[in-house]
Every structure is written in C-alpha cells, then in structure tokens.
Amino acid sequence: MKIYPCTVTLLTLALAGCGGGGGSSSSTPAPGTPAVSDAQKNYESVALSSNGGLHYLTGRLGFTTSSSGALSISSGSYFYTDDSSIPQSAANGAQTVSVAFSTAAKTLALPALSGNTRIVVNGTVYVQAFPNQPQVTYSGANVQEVYLATDGKTVVRTFLGTSYSTTALSGLISSSPAELFTGSMLGLITNTINGNSLYNQQASWQSGAAYLKVVRQYVGDTLFVGDCGGTATTGPNVSPCSTTVATVEGLFPRVSTADGVTYQIGDGQIVTLAGVRAWVATAPVQNTAIPQYRVFYQSNGAVYSGTLIKNGTPLQIPALGSAAAQNFYIFLNNAALQSVKSAVNF
Structure with missing residues (x-):
C-alpha cells in the first residue's frame, strides 16, 4: 500500500x-x-x-x-x-x-x-468557536x-x-x-x-x-493550552501538569510529554502572560511551521502546559x-x- x-x-x-x-x-x-x-x-x-x-x-x-x-x-x-x-x-x-x-x-x-483549540485570555481558558x-x-x-x-x-x-x-x-x-x-x-x-x-x-x-x-x-502574544496530564479533555477544563505544585518554580526539571524535551528553569524566564504567571522557554519548540515556545503557567493552585505564539x-x-x-x-x-x-x- x-x-x-x-x-x-x-x-x-x-x-x-x-x-x-x-x-x-x-x-x-x-x-x-x-x-x-x-x-x-x-x-x-x-x-x-x-x-x-x-x-x-x-x-x-x-x-x-x-x-x-x-x-x-x-x-x-x-x-x-x-x-x-x-x-x-x-x-x-x-x-x-x-x-x-x-x-x-x-x-x-x-x-x-x-475543533478544540483552547486559548488563555486574561487568566481564563476559552475554546475557540468551530466552525x-x-x-x-x-x-x-x-x-x-x-x-x-x-x-x-x-x-x-x-x-x-x-x-x-x-x-x-x-x-x-x-x-x-x-x-x-x-x-x-x-x-x-x-x-x-x-x-x-x-x-x-x-x-x-x-x-x-x-x-x-x-x-x-x-497580533498580540497568544497562549494556547493543552492537556498536560494523562487525561484527554475537551472544553476549557484542561488537565494540569501538577496539582501538588502551586508555582512554576517547583515544576522543574520537567520533561514535556508534548515535545520530549527536559526543561530546566534556566532554559526560560518567568513573566506575566495572558493574565497568568508563566515560565516561557527561550528556545522555540522544534519542528513546528509557526515558531512557538513551551510555556508552563500557574493557576488556581496547579501548573499547566501550553505554547506561546508571539506578537508579529x-x-x-x-x-x-x-x-x-x-x-x-x-x-x-x-x-x-x-x-x-x-x-x-x-
């Protein structure tokens, strides 16, 4: 075949x-x-x-x-x-x-x-309409x-x-x-x-x-979020990476199941992004047509994973x-x- x-x-x-x-x-x-x-x-x-x-x-x-x-x-x-x-x-x-x-x-x-594209806006996860x-x-x-x-x-x-x-x-x-x-x-x-x-x-x-x-x-920094744990979800309630670690600093070192990379805290910087406190990788994710960056962010006592596409x-x-x-x-x-x-x- x-x-x-x-x-x-x-x-x-x-x-x-x-x-x-x-x-x-x-x-x-x-x-x-x-x-x-x-x-x-x-x-x-x-x-x-x-x-x-x-x-x-x-x-x-x-x-x-x-x-x-x-x-x-x-x-x-x-x-x-x-x-x-x-x-x-x-x-x-x-x-x-x-x-x-x-x-x-x-x-x-x-x-x-x-469609199940999920994006963080002002600290809240929204699902993009489809079609x-x-x-x-x-x-x-x-x-x-x-x-x-x-x-x-x-x-x-x-x-x-x-x-x-x-x-x-x-x-x-x-x-x-x-x-x-x-x-x-x-x-x-x-x-x-x-x-x-x-x-x-x-x-x-x-x-x-x-x-x-x-x-x-x-136009504008755009933070996409996806499931980080073993549970696949739809809608705005995504699976966190951890519910026992409340801040992004406590997550590292972290192996990303999405891209297979082990991230150290020094591989990025902590910023405020889309209304949340987030760690953003310095180097882009490999093998993506649109340049994007691994993100871990904290919200409501848990840490989640996403990717950032930067303004411009x-x-x-x-x-x-x-x-x-x-x-x-x-x-x-x-x-x-x-x-x-x-x-x-x-």
Missing part, C-alpha cells in the same frame, strides 16, 4: 477565509464611497459573496493497487475546501465571515471535522480578522494581513504557475500513481479563474513535499475551484 499523506492541521484550516493585505492606498474615491487600499480591493475581488468567496484546499490521499495494477483510493482519504465569504466590503464596518466545507472530489466524503466565523475589519491599508470563543464575544486571537496578491489562471491546469502546486494542496493531484493521473491533464481553467496569495501575522509571528505552513515552511496561503476563487472539481478523476 502506498500512502501519499498531505495534511493541513485544523489550526491551519481554521485560517481559511481570513484576510490580510497591505499596499498603497487607492485613488481618491467618489464622495460617499469608503476608501479601500489596493490590497483590500484584491481581498474583496475574491472574498465578497457576490464574487464567489475564498476556497482553501485541504487533502490527504492514500492509494492501494491490486496485483493487476488497478488503482483504488484508500479509506480515510479526503480532498475538500474550506469555503468562506463576507457579505459586503469591510469598509462599511466589521463583517462576519460565513464558513462552510465542501468536498472537491465527487467520490470522497468530508472527513469528520471538529470559525471571524470578524473582518480594515486596519489602515490592511485586513484584520478577530476570532471569537464559543461564547461569541471573547476575542481569542487576531491576525493582520500584510500582503494580498491575485494571479489570473488560464490555459491548461497542468501549465499553471509552480507556486500554485507547491504552495497549496492542489499539488496533491499532480502525483501520478502507477502511471495513472489523478486529474485530466488536458483540462483548462474556466474563464475568470484566479488565486489569491495571502501573507498574515499574529508570521502565519506559516509546511510547503507541500518539503520540510521547509512557507509564509503564505493560497486561496482559489470560485471559477478556479469549479475548474478543479471538473478536472479531478476521483
């Missing part, structure tokens, strides 16, 4: 539909027309519901071959999009993003999707998104875009720009399995097809087929998505 895993974590998937942009301001608008920057125009050219919205591809494909060489797709494979849009320009005020999921391959169902419905506003020439907790009001994290660019697509899908295949999950279908192509290589892009390349960063950290994902991280995301417009759906052979 040959497996070709190409996955995007839900953390990454949660970013779909979130905009970012930067650039010079547009020319002076007509009286009564809100001014938008070139980057914001690029965002709206795809993100507005009237323009078909943003579509972020996610996939994992596995295949088996019989003794005769016949190809079949493995159970558990998926190839789908996170579809998002805003009803009108954020120049008119904050816009709530509508989010849905749809399969991009007629033979594959959507996988079971869920995400960020609120988009324009900040200067950029696009800002805030993500809310399940209570529908607490902001748990914020992203700011620094670049938006659109690329028109025409001609054969197989002749598309290389970054579209290496920078998005569209590259999955370029695999040839035992001589079988996963899409019609003579298929062309529909009229108006394009993709949007987005660069974003975190770029949003990054592993490049397809590479261990290197890329600092951009690619979204298809609706015409491009329909072209892909028509071209795939599974």
